């Protein structure tokens with residue numbers, strides 16, 4: 653497995669892989685690998701000649717006061733796991749190389765990023781879509797792999813690929829969960845033991861929505877109220893938002909539609925967790 657730091661070097665390497673006719677699968681990450689990342693790498697391995705993983709804790713997707721400094725980092729552990737997952741190349745640029753002095757160009761997907769997480773993290777998605785566009789330009793992958801847990805991020809990335817006529821396929825893979833349903837996330841390690849136990853209310857609330865839709869409830873407000881009650885019954889949980897929305901536009905729905913995304917964000921102390929389920933009518 654090769655590790656490359658400089659953007660110009662990864663650009664040259666990928667250019668020559670393309671000339672050799674190799675297909676390239678990219679897994680963009682911020683490191684601190686867990687089973688969710690590994691599932692993306694495994695799928696990329698199965699579908700491409702060359703698998704490239706980027707590890708970059710992207711400063712511009714964190715607002716001042718968010719957890720950029722304390723975001724979990726474990727480069728040596730990540731490299732060992734990537735090697736075991738048969739990744740071919742890991743790209744680990746520095747912030748100075750990605751955003752040199754004078755940098756001032758951003759990619760902004762304007763509508764999909766306004767609500768849900770965008771409401772409490774107004775700069776976040778612009779940072780994500782900017783770094784992802786830079787990675788797509790440097791690596792020129794045939795496919796890029798994202799997890800469904802960050803659904804709004806993947807919807808924004810799909811939109812930017814369509815809007816900017818980028819020639820790559822976005823592959824969305826299911827959320828990987830712990831045994832009690834908690835979506836695996838790099839931030840879970842920050843939960844105190846009692847918060848970790850309480851955090852399963854996200855999945856409980858989503859499953860309730862799924863069951864209620866499955867058993868014929870057609871009033872969105874009733875379902876949202878019930879989802880909210882599950883979260884509010886847990887004293888350690890502080891609800892940021894809960895919504896039922898259109899899976900493409902992410903606009904909130906007040907009538908049940910098919911399909912529909914149930915999505916929520918909940919804080920436990922300083923840790924904010926997100927999760928979602930795609931609901932279909934029986």
Ligand code: PAF
Nearest residue numbers: 680681682710780783802
């Ligand atoms: O999901 C993440 O880890 C990040 O938001 C991403 C896509 C790597 C961009 O920094």
